[in-house]
Amino acid sequence: MDFENSGVAQPRLPAPAIETSLLHELIAYLRENRTNLREQWVRRITDTRLLRVMTPEEIFSEVTAVYENYVDALETGSVETLQAYARDLSERIIPRGVETHEVLGIVLLLRDVLARALFVKYQHDTDLLTRILDAYEPAANRIAVTVGVSFVEERERVIREQQEAIRELSTPVLQVRERLLILPIIGVLDSPRARQLTEQLLSAIQSNRAKVVVIDITGVATIDVTVANHLVQAVEASRLMGASAIITGLSSKIAQTLVDLGVDLSMMKTVGDLQGGLEEAERVLGYRPMAKGASASEAAG
Amino acid sequence: MSVAILRERDYLIASIQSDLTDAEVLELRDTLSERVGRYRARGIVVDVTALDVIDSFVARSLGSIAVTARLRGAETVIVGIQPDVAIAMVQFDLDLEPLRTALDLDEALTLLDRRTQGDGEDGG
Numbered sequence: 557m558d559f560e561n562s563g564v565a566q567p568r569l570p571a572p573a574i575e576t577s578l579l580h581e582l583i584a585y586l587r588e589n590r591t592n593l594r595e596q597w598v599r600r601i602t603d604t605r606l607l608r609v610m611t612p613e614e615i616f617s618e619v620t621a622v623y624e625n626y627v628d629a630l631e632t633g634s635v636e637t638l639q640a641y642a643r644d645l646s647e648r649i650i651p652r653g654v655e656t657h658e659v660l661g662i663v664l665l666l667r668d669v670l671a672r673a674l675f676v677k678y679q680h681d682t683d684l685l686t687r688i689l690d691a692y693e694p695a696a697n698r699i700a701v702t703v704g705v706s707f708v709e710e711r712e713r714v715i716r717e718q719q720e721a722i723r724e725l726s727t728p729v730l731q732v733r734e735r736l737l738i739l740p741i742i743g744v745l746d747s748p749r750a751r752q753l754t755e756q757l758l759s760a761i762q763s764n765r766a767k768v769v770v771i772d773i774t775g776v777a778t779i780d781v782t783v784a785n786h787l788v789q790a791v792e793a794s795r796l797m798g799a800s801a802i803i804t805g806l807s808s809k810i811a812q813t814l815v816d817l818g819v820d821l822s823m824m825k826t827v828g829d830l831q832g833g834l835e836e837a838e839r840v841l842g843y844r845p846m847a848k849g850a851s852a853s854e855a856a857g
Numbered sequence: 858m859s860v861a862i863l864r865e866r867d868y869l870i871a872s873i874q875s876d877l878t879d880a881e882v883l884e885l886r887d888t889l890s891e892r893v894g895r896y897r898a899r900g901i902v903v904d905v906t907a908l909d910v911i912d913s914f915v916a917r918s919l920g921s922i923a924v925t926a927r928l929r930g931a932e933t934v935i936v937g938i939q940p941d942v943a944i945a946m947v948q949f950d951l952d953l954e955p956l957r958t959a960l961d962l963d964e965a966l967t968l969l970d971r972r973t974q975g976d977g978e979d980g981g
Binding site: 758766767789795 | 939946
């Protein structure tokens, strides 16, 4: 981590109108008293019961790094280093269950600790205190916003990645028998997913020479007109490919919804549950249920 | 015309080799209809594996081939519709309603065998 970047030329945010000498004085003061102020900060973090998923040692090392970054950002007016650090920190602590309110909470606590230290130092000179605070407050607020935004952005990135992963995982096309495929649909069926699903289904039909496809929607919670039409299209496209599709697992709620919506399902063959669907599929394929003891040749389709 | 029409037992197999013009589609329809009578065919298989696109005209013509052939006593089966083509057809709501489809030639011949042996229904 780069603690000594004060002299490095960096892109600066529009700096608030402050007196340079005052700012230097402020920074020097915060650096001199860093041990004391850091301790106060850690105590207040512990008192407010934030960051309880982290050990005291971890909190201390993060606090040290954040403190230095914070003061640097105050000094240079550039939040980039802090931003990078915040993003990196978020990446480490998000998997451990640190919440947004905790991150915002500790940054605001640091702001308060420092502000209070300034009050103590300049309490005899109200005019100077006001000018110091004029310099301090906008910078501190900008830092708080930066850290919060970095955290949220990092979390959104994680969520996007997970959505992507779930989408890839969630549409297997399984072969259960010669020429019989099962397509279990679980979760929310939106248009992109339905399209991807149809494509996967059709290429699986082609590569496995499938004749019957059982589409099981037990795991689909709700259905709307768009989704229903996607299903109809998948069935219709399968038929064009020469495979017949059987829909199973329509809950009574979904069935009711489809009737209320007036979706034309006359083209669809539906069976109550997956077991029934497989039996129907085997019947279409020409397998016959075999009584115990009957010879295999009788059962051969 | 880039369509080869072969005979296999009681069946005619029309294998389309490349995209067809509208005129060629109509020609195919008339030829098939005529041959059904000449060879007393009981089934027609139209192989569209080579087609990248099936537009509304081709779809309608395939439908009319099927209806014409049925009047002359033959069942029609379309084979080899590609996944992309199938999706496009469904999206444009092209209806192949009177037509039967099968995955490949083998499948189509099995289907025709079952139909012409009076079984009637799929998998009966």
